[in-house]
Amino acid sequence: MKPNDLPGTRWTLAQRAARMNPSVIREILKVTEQPGIISFAGGLPSARTFPVDAFAEACARVLADDGPAALQYAASEGWGPLREQVAAMLPWPVQPSQVLITTGSQQALDLVGKVMIDAGSRVLVETPTYLGALQAFAPMEPVVEGVAGDASGPDMDDLRARAPGARFFYVLPNFQNPSGRTLGEAQREALVETAAATGLPLLEDNPYGELWFDQPPPAPLAARLPGGCLYLGSFSKVLAPGLRLGWVVAPPALFPKLLQAKQAADLHTPGFNQRLVSEVMKNGFLDRHVPGIRALYRRQRDAMLAALEREMQGLGVHWNRPEGGMFLWARLPAGMDAAQLLPRAVARGVAFVPGAAFYAGEADARTLRLSFVTASADEIDRGIAALAAAIREHAPSA
């Protein structure tokens, strides 16, 4: 009896598989990353900022000094010197033993989800929130609730009302993806006080914090309430995303379980990559390197703001002025829908991400996310002009 003559294999998917979906952004990128399209859609750091020469030197040194060890299995916690460097970088007292190195900070979201979310657990997020976090939590089958808020931050009454029984509040206080929103000093104090008063754990994600344009953002939430926060950081935006290096700082109560989840997930983050980044960071490299990224991204943001100012005259479009990071958030006039606008924009050679993908609950269909770091200043000028033309064409009054 040949296998081919038999009934087929009975593949049965887990229930959670039904909740896992292709990333909307990913699907959009497939359409929009064609030659000739100016893309404000992606979330890619500018590859011009990657310190290729420093990495080449570090590769040579790490392999020459300790090649076999750098290529061997390593500890699940991470490479000791890198854990020390991360702890020392942070603006509040952190022990290296609290730092778990992860395969990008995306993995930290996956690990936190595994350790803290049961099927049906309530999890709170910002409105809007980072899509990758929604995807990381989804396999654990939470009920995700968006906390109401405005351009200044989450609404404390709504947060207080939702806190009881929620597993955590996921918050990205600096130059948020997607909205570019930054929480001010007063908002941070209020948020930490509300979290402490309600016992609500905070999951603070800070991939963009170093990319400030005029002044550093206020101190992290974790610096204010270390025992009540899990804090996520990343090297993706200050060095290079392709090495997949992030970390989570965890209170002692959480660290051992996150470590066990980490070990089960991929044994450890590539040790070679950890040594490379540790080597590159020596002697204050980031202090010399990151200002260049800030200056570049600030110029690009300014180019986009100037282009919007110039091209969107009279169209009823609103947008914010991010104080750092990579993204600007815009809103179309009443009656318009960003998802419907997208194909017309692509037809005119420009792409963006409709904001609806970033909402846990009811979406604001008029919103869109514009990345200002991938396209050049010249492309930004042409792209925003094309976007304005598409909006003009699409406008209900047109």
Added chain:
Amino acid sequence: MKPNDLPGTRWTLAQRAARMNPSVIREILKVTEQPGIISFAGGLPSARTFPVDAFAEACARVLADDGPAALQYAASEGWGPLREQVAAMLPWPVQPSQVLITTGSQQALDLVGKVMIDAGSRVLVETPTYLGALQAFAPMEPVVEGVAGDASGPDMDDLRARAPGARFFYVLPNFQNPSGRTLGEAQREALVETAAATGLPLLEDNPYGELWFDQPPPAPLAARLPGGCLYLGSFSKVLAPGLRLGWVVAPPALFPKLLQAKQAADLHTPGFNQRLVSEVMKNGFLDRHVPGIRALYRRQRDAMLAALEREMQGLGVHWNRPEGGMFLWARLPAGMDAAQLLPRAVARGVAFVPGAAFYAGEADARTLRLSFVTASADEIDRGIAALAAAIREHAPSA
């Protein structure tokens, strides 16, 4: 009101966290990896086999040719040329589109667990089985059942009886970790036929397949029943584990969900590492490199077999003769317990892993796993002599 004056943060762990435990092996390694201890406990490939120079050249070339792209975010599926190289390496027709690059094959176990295991799902494993797989599946809260078997392979009657309703059978046919067991041609045919007849999906894990000593093992299960198998492979044992590069070959019905789980887990496996391995593998590198690993490990296995033959005379210890891989499996005489033996062995300067950790169900407490690849031939001689002395001391008749 200061946060410190308030009741503490209400950290609530997911139910699954209770099922996540520190690896027994990891805990043992902490005790045993002290200076002066000869360790047969770890599962580390010999670092002497890592092609450090080839990696140094590849680093320089990849960064010089395409540095910014190598350090940028990349596709969740994996680097196209590497997917093609993996597909071309496999001994049955595989499309590159079926190959998902993972952060070590451990991650593939995590992804399969997420996509195929609900809480309470029945999952079948060998007796004994790879501990890392048990750990990867545990967060999805399966009921894991060990399929009965002997030194030749799993018992087909037991497998057939357990197949209905089980999500898959996890099987490591070549030089298994921990037992060193290899399934022969007849066992593979019987296994594939049983799987096909019952519709039971197979999860085939093959990290050691290239490390054969005298002749290549029979063709993989996936080559016999491609539509009924998920196949896991790894570069950890033929190039270097510290880069964390593995893959899963999935039938079209499973691939999209595994890809979504992969994207949510860590976005993608480090692109730099993928390009390095792709570069190193060019021009038939593995065909020249792997024979040296095989020869080294064969010499080490022979040294361990000779030492066991010499030192265990009359002690009632039994062991097998692995035809490849890294591990040998031994069994103490009746009345002895490997976990109780361990501290006495460590006191005499030698360490191993008690076999009980590798059983899903009732464990055989007399078994132990001995790695023959990390210690040198001279250390093997001294270590086995010390182990024999510990057994002699520990034996009930002593």
